[in-house]
Amino acid sequence: MILIIIMYALWALSVTTSKELLAYTPPIFLTGSRMFVAGIILLAWQYMYANEHFKFKRKDMWLYLQIIFFGVYSTNILRFWAMESISASKSMFLFNFSPFLSSLYSYFVFSERMTRHKWLGLAIGIVGMIPMLMSSSPAEQSAGEFFFISWAEIATMLSVAAQAYSWIVMRTLVRDLSYSPMMVNGLCMAAGGFMALITSLFVEGTCPIAPSYIPSFIMMLGFIIIISNIICHNLYAFLLREYTATFMSFAGFMAPIFAAIIGWVLKGEVVTWHFYVSSIIVFIALYLFYKDELRQNGAGVPTELVD
Numbered sequence: 001m002i003l004i005i006i007m008y009a010l011w012a013l014s015v016t017t018s019k020e021l022l023a024y025t026p027p028i029f030l031t032g033s034r035m036f037v038a039g040i041i042l043l044a045w046q047y048m049y050a051n052e053h054f055k056f057k058r059k060d061m062w063l064y065l066q067i068i069f070f071g072v073y074s075t076n077i078l079r080f081w082a083m084e085s086i087s088a089s090k091s092m093f094l095f096n097f098s099p100f101l102s103s104l105y106s107y108f109v110f111s112e113r114m115t116r117h118k119w120l121g122l123a124i125g126i127v128g129m130i131p132m133l134m135s136s137s138p139a140e141q142s143a144g145e146f147f148f149i150s151w152a153e154i155a156t157m158l159s160v161a162a163q164a165y166s167w168i169v170m171r172t173l174v175r176d177l178s179y180s181p182m183m184v185n186g187l188c189m190a191a192g193g194f195m196a197l198i199t200s201l202f203v204e205g206t207c208p209i210a211p212s213y214i215p216s217f218i219m220m221l222g223f224i225i226i227i228s229n230i231i232c233h234n235l236y237a238f239l240l241r242e243y244t245a246t247f248m249s250f251a252g253f254m255a256p257i258f259a260a261i262i263g264w265v266l267k268g269e270v271v272t273w274h275f276y277v278s279s280i281i282v283f284i285a286l287y288l289f290y291k292d293e294l295r296q297n298g299a300g301v302p303t304e305l306v307d
Contacts, residue, residue: 004243004251007235012258014228016088016266017220018080024217027080029208032196034221035072038229039190046182053180056187060177063169064188071166072192077199078159085152087269089260093132094156096253096282099289100125101164109168121289128281135274185233250290253283 021030047054056064083091100122106112114122133149173179200208209217239248257279263269 003235003239004248005254007232007239008252008254009258010227011232012088012092012255012262014224014232015092015255015259016262017224017227019083019088019091021217021220021224022080022084024213024220025209026200026204027084028077028196028204029200030080031073031076032193032198032200034193034224034229035076035189036193036197037221038225039186039188039193041225041230042182042186043190046180046186050180050182053183055179055183060173060179063173063177064184064191066169067166067173067184067188068192068195070162071170072188073195075159075163075166076192077196078155078162082152082155082159085150086156087259087263089256089263089269089271089275090132090135090153091156092256092259093275093278093282094129094153095160095163096256096286097125097129097157098160098164098167099286101161102167103289105165105168115292117288117292121285121287121292123285124288125282125285128278128285130278131274131281132278135272189229247290250286253279253286 018030018034025033043054079091103112103114103118104122107114133153136150170181170184173184174181236248243251260269260271260275264271
């Protein structure tokens with residue numbers, strides 16, 4: 001359990017650091033540079049240490065293209081653009097809605113059954129988002145609002161929807177077509193990052209970073225790639241040997257709490273009552289949702305493997 005706590009704390013730290021990087025470079029270039037470098041590293045690792053899984057079939061290109069566009073390109077550009085206005089903790093909090101969306105996609109695409117408890121959890125989760133969406137910072141207000149929801153919040157929710165859809169497609173590649181998760185992630189990150197770099201060239205110009213900021217940018221970008229793309233992703237895969245995937249997803253609720261603590265300690269960010277109220281309601285919704293999923297899958301309480 002200690003490793004799970006450490007992992008989500010590191011993930012929260014990487015998201016907070018990503019927000020800091022937006023002071024040095026615009027969001028599209030940040031997406032491109034981070035994803036392209038991380039993807040190349042993952043592909044190189046796959047090629048050198050798991051060459052037997054280094055494969056790609058042309059007939060599966062359409063599935064890869066969906067993950068590249070929705071899961072890497074759109075998700076990260078929208079998220080980083082929104083993080084110029086909203087806090088890291090709010091961004092991570094809104095991403096807690098992704099399990100609900102993934103289940104809805106599975107319901108409509110794969111005709112998977114949604115029980116009454118899951119529908120109830122989904123409804124409570126939607127209600128739980130309302131207090132958080134009602135809160136807004138001066139930066140959010142200056143970026144514009146649609147009724148009481150800021151454009152930054154809308155962009156984040158679109159990012160969540162895009163990522164949740166990409167997970168469904170990735171499941172097809174990994175579970176049904178037996179591709180290596182590292183191969184899929186590496187290829188999609190590299191391709192999506194390259195697309196973002198090309199987009200940045202036309203939208204953000206040829207010099208997205210001031211020369212004086214380059215050393216700090218490289219250091220912080222390397223930190224994020226090591227912490228998030230290498231340590232946390234591989235640690236997550238390792239922990240799936242000891243805990244159920246359902247429990248791991250449920251434990252992800254710790255991430256926005258850690259992000260709020262880190263933002264408060266390092267930047268003096270104020271955590272309003274909206275965050276606490278929404279957190280309690282969404283926690284209840286996730287509990288109902290995942291408790292029913294455990295019963296459906298027959299997973300029971302997560303247990304550790306004994307060597």
